[in-house]
Amino acid sequence: AAPGRAAPGQRPLLAFDGSPKAREALFVAAYLAGEWRVPLTVVMVEEGNGVADAQRFAREYLDFHELEATYLKTAGPVPAAILRTAAEHDNDLILMGGYGARPVVEVILGSSVDEVLRATDRPLLLCR
Numbered sequence: 001a002a003p004g005r006a007a008p009g010q011r012p013l014l015a016f017d018g019s020p021k022a023r024e025a026l027f028v029a030a031y032l033a034g035e036w037r038v039p040l041t042v043v044m045v046e047e048g049n050g051v052a053d054a055q056r057f058a059r060e061y062l063d064f065h066e067l068e069a070t071y072l073k074t075a076g077p078v079p080a081a082i083l084r085t086a087a088e089h090d091n092d093l094i095l096m097g098g099y100g101a102r103p104v105v106e107v108i109l110g111s112s113v114d115e116v117l118r119a120t121d122r123p124l125l126l127c128r
Contacts, residue, residue, distance in 0.1 A: 009036065009093030010038055011039075011041065011089065011090060011091045011093070012032060012041070012091060012092070012094075013041045013093065014026060015045075016042050016054055017044065017097070020097070021097025021098050021128065022096065022097035023057075024097060024127035025095045025097045025125070026057075026061060027061075028095060028127055030065050032095075033069075034065065034067060039067075040067065041069070042058050042069050043072045043073075043081070043085045044072070045073075045075065046074065047078070051073060055071055070089075078112040079112045079115035079116045079119065082094065082116055092122060092123070093123050093124075094116065094120060094122055094123070095125045096116065096124070096125075096126060096127070097127050097128075098127055113126060
């Protein structure tokens with residue numbers, strides 16, 4: 001989704017929680033960072049004990065592919081934390097995993113994906 005004109009990202013942000021969909025986003029982000037020769041910013045929002053495992057997975061994957069990345073941990077509601085991080089680091093592309101449940105259910109109940117989609121003014125790549 002691109003609210004304006006999309007161009008190759010120079011400062012992509014990966015929102016990563018370690019879930020299967022987020023891992024897909026990690027693989028795509030790594031590919032793009034390698035092709036574009038740009039560093040990644042990887043943000044993980046503290047929601048429990050899984051942040052350390054998620055960070056380790058992302059770090060090992062990106063290190064294996066010899067990609068430069070900055071790893072950030074933040075707290076707060078997930079959508080607000082992603083948007084705040086993108087603004088603070090002037091990221092020009094957000095990558096994140098898609099819906100964890102069926103999209104219709106998440107649209108009705110609400111989801112982080114929907115909130116970021118509605119609020120961002122940056123191109124957003126969802127991996128489903």
